[in-house]
Amino acid sequence: MAGQFINLLASILLLLAFAMLSQRRIKLLVSLFMIQGLTLFTNTIVIASTTGQAHLYYSALLTLSLKVVILPWILFRMIRQLNVEWDVETLINIPSTMLAGIAIVIVSFNLALPISHLAGTITRGTIGIAMACVLLSLLMMITRSKAISQVIGFLSMENGLFFAATSTTYGMPMVVELGVALDVLVGVLILGVFFFQIREKFESLDLKHLEKKEE
Amino acid sequence: MLAVLGFPLLGGAFLAKWGNRRWAPEFNSAASLLTLVSAILLALRVLLHGPMIVFHEQFFIDSFNVFLVVLTAFVAFTTTIFSRPYMRNEQVLSGLTNYQLRLYHSMYQIFCFTMLLALTTNNLGILWVAMEGATLATVLLVSLYRTRESLEAAWKYFILCGVGIAQALFGTILIYFAAEKVLGAGGTALLWTHLNAAKGSLEPTVLSIAFVFLLVGYGTKVGLVPLHSWLPDAHAEGPTPVSAVLSGLLLNVALYAVVRGKILVSGALETRFADNLMIAFGLLSVLTAAFLLWKQKDIKRLFGYSSIEHMGLMTFAFGIGANFAGLLHMTVHSLTKSAIFFAVGHAAQHSGTKSMDKITGLIKSPAVGWGLMLGGLAILGMPPFGVFTSEFLILTHAMQSHPWATPILLVALGVAFAAIFGRVQSMVWGESKGMALPHAPAYLPIMIHLAIVLVLGLYIPRHLAQWYNDAARLIG
Structure with a gap:
């Protein structure tokens, strides 16, 4: 039962990754990122309650506060x-x-196959999806030219990595997760300052205006 | 141990508040000097009593990382001496505001802190966190001037290294996954000492996938081709002291992370998979960078590409198992390259441009001219400098184990020689068009670095050689 629910949430995450890939409005992109965070939070809670891994509750709370509340708030305010x-x-x-994107999903399922065979977690079926989420976000960063969308791509890649960590090993040690969260938060704050500077200098946030440096 | 990490952290916090005062540069130097002294004390302890593990096994010092700790602390200290007159000149020349100065001094210390944390931690997860922290600190330093070019360089740097380092996180997750099977869940499964003890029983397939991710991830920060394109931009657009520490230190720390990963993976795998990957990436970097050197017009970009070349050479050296030579090359490259950047920084200030065509007659201020000339010769591997010794060792080792690679390396080194030597010569000699600087440059760091490189080329002290040998054995 719980296993099916987890699989459902994982497929929602995959769908969201595709939705982000094709979403053209910046505001909706941030909303999608928020929903992704929420799904991730629910998923972590479900895994935590079925497996009884106490520390997963903490990391779920961390996800909720950082990825559903703080980061979207910062991003909304910024835009x-x-x-x-x-x-x-x-x-x-x-x-x-x-x-x-579809090709990427197939590749990641293949790549994840040997890993899922070894994993003993109830979430082992979702490792392929986690890997696909990471690579889809990477694709999103490549195809976007607006600075904010690139950053959202970066953040959703971090979401994918977090998802990968929970589904392969029930999460990394707490101290590492805290450190990663801190880095992400500081990174977004720094980039916020950056947006304003870039816009001041280039009068646009479109990175196509950055002249390409020769090698 | 605490002092090594404490001084830069406290210094960073302190300078965030008062970094624009007149005495801030001196304070910056003092904080780095204290760090250096504690690093040396730490090194002596490790030398006398062997490796140490402290704070619930979260920190681990052996002869491999303690030598990098001392090197990092030393170059960080000399760079602060160089940065004192350099930043004062910049204040006059490019009108840095108080806020920017505070940011600069504070971030410089925070950057040193993250590098030392990355070197001393025993936890692979914390290593990742510290590397990402170093990226964030240097992004702010690269964009310090707020010009179009520097913002672009910083953006490129952040996005590329952010993506790269995310791959490294995935690699770290995979290692944790493999280790959890053997060591059990919880804190110990990411501790390097535990992993190293159990490396024989880790699942090989997972570890080889993990190593690919780690190499791509940290390799982006090492500047390995084809993930190098952030490096020349970041070197060219940031303030010169930052270029010096980026080249001299950060790249070393990233390579350190790769090598730590390699030790684990080689232990788990029967094959030479990890070695071969490093050889391939290393050779590609050396070759590509050597040819791209020809196209450079900006003096700082030129030496940025030269850093890619040398990092490639080190990666190659660790790949073929020439660990002694690789470590020696790490040391001499970091000393020489930072000395070159010191000279380049003053040269660019003298001439008011970074374009190599417009810089001539540096010899008029002998320390800068000779510094660049000797530094250039040293980095190109001319005897009697230390770079010659390490390159010679790498080449002879390659000839024994991978003979086919030697001609490729020789061609690359030759191409690089021709590219840099001609440029340096035309900049040093000729008529000077430079202007006098408001604050006299610091010549001492250049001379000290080059002197050490010279000494290392002529004679490696017995203790140091012993130390390198210990570290080389650890890498295996």
Whole structure:
């Protein structure tokens, strides 16, 4: 029962990764990121209650506060101040990005196969999905040109990694998770400062305006 | 032990508040000097009493990392001496604000703290956290001038290294996964000492996948081709003291992380999988960087590419098992390259440009001219400097174990020689168009670094050689 619920949540995560890949409005992108965090939180809670791993409750709380409350709040505030709430990004060729995404999912399932065989966790079926989420976020960072979308891609990659950690090993040791969370938070704050500086200098947040440096 | 980490952290917090005062540079140097003294004391302890494990096994010092701790503390200290007049000149020349100065001094110390943490920690997870922390600190340093170029460089640096280091986190998760089977869940399964003891029984398939992720992840920070493109930009656009510590220290620390991973993976695998990967990445980096050197116009980018070349050479050396030579090369490269950046920084300030075509006649201020000339010769591997010794050792080792790689290396070194030597010569000689600087540059760090490299080229003290041998045995 719990196993099926976990699988359901994992497939929602995969769907969300695809939704983020094709979402063109920045504000909705942040909302998607928030839903992703929420799914991750529910998933962690379910795993924690079925396996009785006490420390997973803490990391679920960490996920809830950081990825559902603090980070989306910072991001929403930032896009309001930058006045890009309803900006629409021109994405080239969504269908082919989707196809590339599907290819990535197949590759990651193959790559995860030997790992899931060895894993003894009830979540071993989801390791492939976790790997796919990481690589899909990477694809999203490559295809986007707006600074904020790249950062959201980065954050959702971190979500994917967190998901991978919970499904392979029921989470990393607490001290490591705290450190990772701290790094992510500081990183987003620094990037926030960056957005304003970039916009001041380039009058846009579109990174296409950065001239390409020759090698 | 506590002091090594405590001084930079406290210094960073203190300078965040008062880093714009007149005495801030001196305070910066003092904090680094205290760090250096405690690092040396730590090294002496390890030398006399052997490896030590402290604080619930969270920190672990052996002869491999203690030598890097001392090197890091030393170069960090000399860089603060160089940065004192350099930043004062920058204040006059490019109008740095008080806020920027505070940011600079504070982040410099925090950066040193994260590097020392990465070196001394026993926990692979904390190692990751510290590396990411170092990225964040240096992103702020690279973008210090707030120009278009520096913002672009910092953005590229953050995104590339962020993505790279996320791969390393995945690798770390996989190692934890493999270790949990053997060591049980909980804190000990990420502790390097425990992993090392149990490396024979770790699952080989998982570890080889993990190593690929670790190598790609930390390799991005080492600057291995094809993940190198952030490195020249970050070196060129940040303040020169930052370029010096990036090249001299951060790349070493990232390589240290790769080598730690390699020790585990080679222990678990019967094959030479990890070695071969490192050889391939190393050779590719050396070769690509050597040819790209020709296209450079900016003096700091030139030496940035030279760093890629040398990091590739070290990766190759650890791959073929020439550990002694690799460690020696780490030392001499970091000393020489930071000395070069010191000279380059003053040269660029003298001439008011970083474009190599416009810099001439540096010899007029002899320390800068000779510093760049000798530093250039040293980094190109001319005898009697230490780089010659380490490169010679790497080449002879390669000839015995991987003969096919030797000609590739020789070609790359030759190409790099021609590229850098010509450039340096035309910058040093000729008529000077430079202007006098408001604050006299610090020549001492350049000379001390080059002198040490020279001594290491002529004669490696017995204790030091012993130390290198111990460390080389650890790497296996």
